[in-house]
Amino acid sequence: MAFRRRPDVRGVPVSLEPPYRLAPDATAAALASRHRDLGAGEETNETVTVAGRIMLRREMGKLVFATLRDSSGGIQLFAGAKWTADFEAFGRLSLGDWIAATGEVVRTRTGELSVKVREWVQLAEARRSFGDKFRGISDVDTRYRQRYADLWANEESRRALLLRSRIISWTRRWLEDQGFVEVETPIFHPMPGGAAARPFVTHHNALDTDLYLRIAPELYLKRLVVGGFERVFEIARVFRNEGLSPRHNPEFTMLELYQAYADYTDMMDLVERLVAGAAEEFLGTTEVTYGGRELSLGAPWRRATMTELIEEHAGSKVDLNTPAEELRQVAQSAGVRVEPGWGPGKLLLEIFEKTTEASLWGPVHVMDYPKEVSPLARDHRSRPGYVERFESIVAGRELCNAFSELIDPDEQRARFEDQARAKASGDEEAMAMDEDYVRALEYGLPPTGGIGVGVDRLVMLLSDSDAIRDVIAFPTLRPEIFTSDT
């Protein structure tokens, strides 16, 4: 794409060299609130320095009005030949230029709060245009690739990223207030584990060994619980080598936390309080709309078992005791491509995902997954063949995955062995035996509840975004090919 290189500001440089530092002493928002009562046509003696980008400009002969925007909002600059230094040059500023302006706070006769510019300096030139001054940039590719331009041009983009920052910060405080300790665990893993996903592989030269970018921090966080951190959490960037979609980015952020002495029902309470609390904090209500559809995030959320939900939505009464042949038939008639190695647990999960999950709007905790598909969760206390695991569906999507953690080292070893067998027979996402993790469990992991929450999805939910890319500053894209005219 070609760009406009500004033809030297009509031969006269607006300023020779931007300053190295400056001290703006007012923001647009602060001025607006401080001078709310200033009447039209009134002037103050208060001299301020504001800084930001020129967004709009209206030339009126010997007067120039410009709209300056800083991170707090916008304010008008009011320049006039009679009182503004370098007035001619002021009128030649481009939309998008950064400037600092000093002058008195006034309200114009037509009622616009303004800084009456005495002195000003150009801080940076915008050689490229920010697009249509009214419609901004809407080309999706340009928006994500040139996020710096998108963020200036589109209020919605800014708003989503700001909300992301605030949600993460609020979550951190919220957890710390409850005694959780934030930790950092390795991103390089000698073997991928803690989730079913294909990893990215890299290589360490000095150790001459392959390392995997983590697909989940889970196993390290539980090692920390073994080590005595009774309540830990990590806001972890994780990496999964899978397809891109409006809801999937290869790197995404997961909040994982582990709480000793808790079980999965405690995790249900916790996620309800987290999501409802964040909604209350940032939207002022737990009654939200997502994609035009109503959603009530207030606790408590519905709790139902996977088999109950299948019966409700698919009309099939199936569970782990259903004869394998019948399960296979139900799965096939639901459109699942059944593979030979699948046991009843896998079939049940597939039936659920195909027939039921998409029609759930939520919020609902889908409880009690088959043990066969949950290698890290503890056996259900009363339902043989199931584990104490739940996923919460909110706005039709999986928001979190949690369980009463498996704490028995022998059972964990057996589960890993099953996984290793699945991997050997071609399941690329199956886990491998993690000897060190089993060893950690042999030192004793107390009963523990754990949960992983998709942070990007939480932000999407509260910002009413339908694309994960909207809540990630720099989403993964195919690398751009640069040519001479880009």
Place this chain on the structure above:
RNA sequence: GCGCCUCUAGCUCAACGGCAGAGCAACGGACUCUUAAUCCGCAGGUUCUGGGUUCGAAUCCCAGGGGGCGCACCA
């Protein structure tokens, strides 16, 4: 990976087989209270790329590239 859609001026979009256009931005000018200022003027193109059909292609066809959406996979 497969299917469908899409790509025209810096930006947002028209033209849909018959002279490539508009608004905004840019550039020159007028204007002492504008608010997407207004007005006058001027300039701006490998219509994503390559090939084909046609008297004639931005438009139809084929191949490639970028992007979007859906499916698959997943959170």
